[in-house]
Amino acid sequence: MQPHQAEQRLADLGIVLPDAPRPAAAYAPYRRVGCMLHLAGLGPAAAGGDPLLGRVGRDLSIEQGYAAARGAGLNVLALLRAACRGTLDRVVQCVRIGVFVASGDDFHDQPLVANGASDLFVEVFGEAGLGARFAVGVNTLPFAVPVEIETAWEVA
Secondary structure: OOOOOHHHHHHHHOOOOOOOOOOOOOOOOEEEEOOEEEEEEEOOOOOOOOOOOOOEOOOEOHHHHHHHHHHHHHHHHHHHHHHOOOOHHHEEEEEEEEEEEEEOOOOOOHHHHHHHHHHHHHHHHHHHHOOEEEEEEEOOOHHHOOEEEEEEEEEO
16 A cells, blocks of 8 residues: 555645644553554544533533544544654554543443544545544543544554
């Protein structure tokens, strides 16, 4: 597989990435093993206004959860760019996406929330952005964020 023109696609879509997030505790933000790049879990990017906090299905709607997953996806892309020496054009494909959704007790639509990140990755990378994925509900996440995403990527 060949790398993509992801940087041009970001510009075409009008997407401006945040600064790459820094670790919030004692861990490496990413590790590269051969052509595989594994990113640590990331919550939503800070956008203007109050951050979305809480549990989807209790404090937040599916639409708000989707937006939080998209925001987490923006942080993934920002860290991925930094790990790829400043350009997403080195990305070959998304291999795996793991989405943890802080969920209300009776909430079962985690896949709909996870689509916020998956849809973003497909917008930027096309079919190569569609990785194997899981989406699970959890009781709580660090800092009360509603979504945390971990990913693995093939890079050139």
